[in-house]
Amino acid sequence: MTQQCTATAKSTGERCQNDAIKGGTVCYQHGGAAGQVQRKAQERLDKMADETTADIQADIADLQAEYEAAEDPDTKVAILSEMRRLWKIILDRTGHGPTEKREHEHSGEDGGPLMVIERGSDE
Ligand SMILES: [Zn+2]
Numbered sequence: 001m002t003q004q005c006t007a008t009a010k011s012t013g014e015r016c017q018n019d020a021i022k023g024g025t026v027c028y029q030h031g032g033a034a035g036q037v038q039r040k041a042q043e044r045l046d047k048m049a050d051e052t053t054a055d056i057q058a059d060i061a062d063l064q065a066e067y068e069a070a071e072d073p074d075t076k077v078a079i080l081s082e083m084r085r086l087w088k089i090i091l092d093r094t095g096h097g098p099t100e101k102r103e104h105e106h107s108g109e110d111g112g113p114l115m116v117i118e119r120g121s122d123e
Helices: 035-069 073-093
Strands: 102-106 114-118
Touching: 035 073
Parallel strands: none
Antiparallel strands: 102 114
């Protein structure tokens, strides 16, 4: 999901051809590197993630109420596992899921080979 930088290049008077920073409207050269701009961009991304998962969050809220009302332990366990499944969907959609979580590690001297450790699901 990239957007073209909205700034106009002073030298040519034409629109900048660079991609805007993720979630933002301008590229790094046109202020995208500034902390304030990056914060705004992150807020926008968070908001988008909230909107895509709003329906699931509503389902989780319903399940939470069911869980609190349930008395049978088996029912409670079933509700919990369903809540867990929904949370995983949210985490996946917002880029925080287990498949997205990576750790980069350098080993050896001068950078060495790049090791990518992928955390699997805990199931
Ligand atoms: Zn630009």
